Amino acid sequence: MTEQKKRTTIVLFSGDYDKAMAAYIIANGAAAYNHKVTIFHTFWGLNALRQETSAPVNKGLLEKMFAKMMPRGADKMGLSKMHFGGIGPKMIKHVMKKHNALTLPQLVEMAQEQDVNLVACTMTMDLLGLQKEELLNDIEYAGVAAYLADAEEGNVNLFI
Numbered sequence: 001m002t003e004q005k006k007r008t009t010i011v012l013f014s015g016d017y018d019k020a021m022a023a024y025i026i027a028n029g030a031a032a033y034n035h036k037v038t039i040f041h042t043f044w045g046l047n048a049l050r051q052e053t054s055a056p057v058n059k060g061l062l063e064k065m066f067a068k069m070m071p072r073g074a075d076k077m078g079l080s081k082m083h084f085g086g087i088g089p090k091m092i093k094h095v096m097k098k099h100n101a102l103t104l105p106q107l108v109e110m111a112q113e114q115d116v117n118l119v120a121c122t123m124t125m126d127l128l129g130l131q132k133e134e135l136l137n138d139i140e141y142a143g144v145a146a147y148l149a150d151a152e153e154g155n156v157n158l159f160i
Contacts, residue, residue, distance in 0.1 A: 008035045008156040011147065015044025015071070016080035017089055017104055023160045024048075024107035030156065031114035039111070040147040042121035045160075046130060048074045048108060049120055055133035063129025070128070074104040112138060119147065 008030040012023045023045075027037045041049050052073035059067065071077050082088040096103065102110065111118065118139040125131070125141070132141065151157045 005036045006155040007153050008037045009151040009154040010039045011159045012039050012041045012045030013043050015047045017077040018079050019160050020048045021104050027116050028110050031116050038117040038150050040119045042124045047071050049135045057131045057133050059129055066128045074108055
């Protein structure tokens with residue numbers, strides 16, 4: 001009889017760099033412990049999946065406004081505390097580099113290498129006017145029902 005893998009599911013709602021880092025550190029740790037891991041990115045958490053370069057897509061006025069206001073990619077996300085007009089993220093990244101800590105983009109890449117299931121919420125993508133071409137390659141797209149089906153089997157379920 002084979003033992004079933006434990007499951008960890010994380011809803012990443014926050015668009016804050018430090019909170020997204022926590023989600024990805026937990027996800028990578030769970031994957032290293034042989035868990036089947038899913039991170040369901042919704043609302044501002046979708047920014048962790050945005051590509052840093054712009055993709056040629058057609059958008060309406062409101063969608064263009066959202067695109068301008070939202071950070072383009074994991075490395076551009078702000079801190080939840082001590083943002084200080086952009087100085088806070090620079091300070092924390094400096095400290096992280098000094099201590100050889102992985103950056104958020106590196107944690108995202110590591111998660112992909114460990115087969116963490118990165119899911120973009122399609123309903124939120126529609127609401128914010130995000131298109132698949134604007135997000136990272138090799139991710140999945142699903143609605144809340146798919147997340148709930150995954151979470152129902154979860155041993156660990158987190159909302160960040």
